[in-house]
Amino acid sequence: AAPPEAFAAAASPRRPQAAGEYGSLGALDVLPIDVLAQILRLLGPADAARSTAVCRAWRLLASDNGLWAFFLRLGPDPWELVVFAETHLGAGPALHPGLYYDSSPQLSFKHVYTRRAVVPGSIIVDGGSGYCKYGWSKYAAPSGRCATFLEFGNIESPMYARLRHFLSTIYTRMQVKPSTQPIIVVLPLCHSDDTESARASRKQYRDTLYSVLFDMNVPAVCSVDQAVLALYAAKRTSGIVVNIGFNATSIVPIFQGRVMHEIGVETVGQGALKLTGFLKELMQQRNITFESLYTVRTIKEKLCYVAADYEAEKRKDTQASCEVDGEGWFTLSEERFKTAEILFQPQIGGVRAMGLHKAVSLCMDHCYISEVFGDDNWYKTVVLSGGSSCLPGLSERLEKELRELLPAHISEGIRVIPPPFGIDSAWFGAKMISNVSTFTEAWCIKKKQFRQKTRRNGPSFVNVW
Numbered sequence: 001a002a003p004p005e006a007f008a009a010a011a012s013p014r015r016p017q018a019a020g021e022y023g024s025l026g027a028l029d030v031l032p033i034d035v036l037a038q039i040l041r042l043l044g045p046a047d048a049a050r051s052t053a054v055c056r057a058w059r060l061l062a063s064d065n066g067l068w069a070f071f072l073r074l075g076p077d078p079w080e081l082v083v084f085a086e087t088h089l090g091a092g093p094a095l096h097p098g099l100y101y102d103s104s105p106q107l108s109f110k111h112v113y114t115r116r117a118v119v120p121g122s123i124i125v126d127g128g129s130g131y132c133k134y135g136w137s138k139y140a141a142p143s144g145r146c147a148t149f150l151e152f153g154n155i156e157s158p159m160y161a162r163l164r165h166f167l168s169t170i171y172t173r174m175q176v177k178p179s180t181q182p183i184i185v186v187l188p189l190c191h192s193d194d195t196e197s198a199r200a201s202r203k204q205y206r207d208t209l210y211s212v213l214f215d216m217n218v219p220a221v222c223s224v225d226q227a228v229l230a231l232y233a234a235k236r237t238s239g240i241v242v243n244i245g246f247n248a249t250s251i252v253p254i255f256q257g258r259v260m261h262e263i264g265v266e267t268v269g270q271g272a273l274k275l276t277g278f279l280k281e282l283m284q285q286r287n288i289t290f291e292s293l294y295t296v297r298t299i300k301e302k303l304c305y306v307a308a309d310y311e312a313e314k315r316k317d318t319q320a321s322c323e324v325d326g327e328g329w330f331t332l333s334e335e336r337f338k339t340a341e342i343l344f345q346p347q348i349g350g351v352r353a354m355g356l357h358k359a360v361s362l363c364m365d366h367c368y369i370s371e372v373f374g375d376d377n378w379y380k381t382v383v384l385s386g387g388s389s390c391l392p393g394l395s396e397r398l399e400k401e402l403r404e405l406l407p408a409h410i411s412e413g414i415r416v417i418p419p420p421f422g423i424d425s426a427w428f429g430a431k432m433i434s435n436v437s438t439f440t441e442a443w444c445i446k447k448k449q450f451r452q453k454t455r456r457n458g459p460s461f462v463n464v465w
């Protein structure tokens, strides 16, 4: 998404050519404005901010948007992500993230910088159905990963007990007290239908999650759907997210940050586990021995890819080898691309499921028919997410298949984007939100608000978060 006009214009407004245009700076009036700007850049953000207290002329000079865009660019987050987050996500989830700053042409980068600097760090927990990633929003990547089921306690226990066990385990692993900072919880893709019971299940999950966290004294909680976060990570608020999950693949239409359950979330019953299982079968057929499924998973991650054209690939020499720690070298040929081909041709792996391209095209058809938004193209961006979507060649192949399958009026302009942050796209989407200048007030619910509103409205109110 290109930066909205207001933001772009604010980044490079017409700047005064001489110091005098700001008012008198005393003896410094003789200096060219570019030299003054350079001095402020060298001073750094703290002193530049302090200098605004000197007089009106200094305030104007040191509040220049170009100066603060420069400081923002020096920060840890890539500039384009900062622009996207501040313009599209600043209003929070309740107001669908459009162009937040459109109504605010006076956007002050100094204000944005200052607010971002004081946003508290958050704990981010992405408890996937297979693997959990957790960490600190100020860090560059998740600090820990583990198999989710290990942390979930007894599967038979009630949801409250399981969530409490899970979240307590994560806090213990991170050696953090729950009461010290906000948390962002990535909501799993489940109960995705548009039925009464699915809606009730989603609501119940959120209600329980908030209760657990506030009982643990967490000061503020933000929860967002996994697919929505993956979309944000790709700097989009509308599109279709294809999440190849642990057990299943979900095709999720999202418009302005909201999952369009009413259009329909397609689910295909195969995911990462099936891919690993199929490679295991193929290796056994060739009498390749290995110690565990973990070995097969590692080989899959190192050698497998998606063929651009399956039949043509079969005629090529595709042999390649990789080393697995403690087990030596493994060599694969056709298995390298046959494994992932079951995403498009499930029957090869003996799976009765819809091919990925067919499921995505069905979803696009539904989006096209829905025609509710006066925007014909919102669903034409497809963002891949989930560990298995890191398979090389997947985005190109899916785009090619979609172009062949769909009528021109739908396929024109489609684009399939590889997972923007590899296996951690949803985690990075959460990181982007947690660093936005309005994070605490726009995205979080605090314990007091939660308790007051549940008392007043009953538990269902949390649906708006």
Ligand SMILES: Nc1ncnc2c1ncn2[C@@H]1O[C@H](COP(=O)(O)OP(=O)(O)OP(=O)(O)O)[C@@H](O)[C@H]1O
Pocket: 127, 128, 129, 130, 131, 132, 188, 243, 244, 245, 246, 247, 248, 272, 273, 276, 297, 300, 301, 302, 385, 386, 387, 388, 389, 390, 391, 392, 423
């Ligand atoms: N580079 C890669 N190539 C292929 N597969 C990969 C790669 N990296 C990770 N994976 C696979 O991704 C799977 C884990 O995916 P992920 O972490 O998205 O699961 P999850 O979050 O538990 O899934 P869900 O979306 O169902 O909650 C593992 O099977 C792993 O082998």
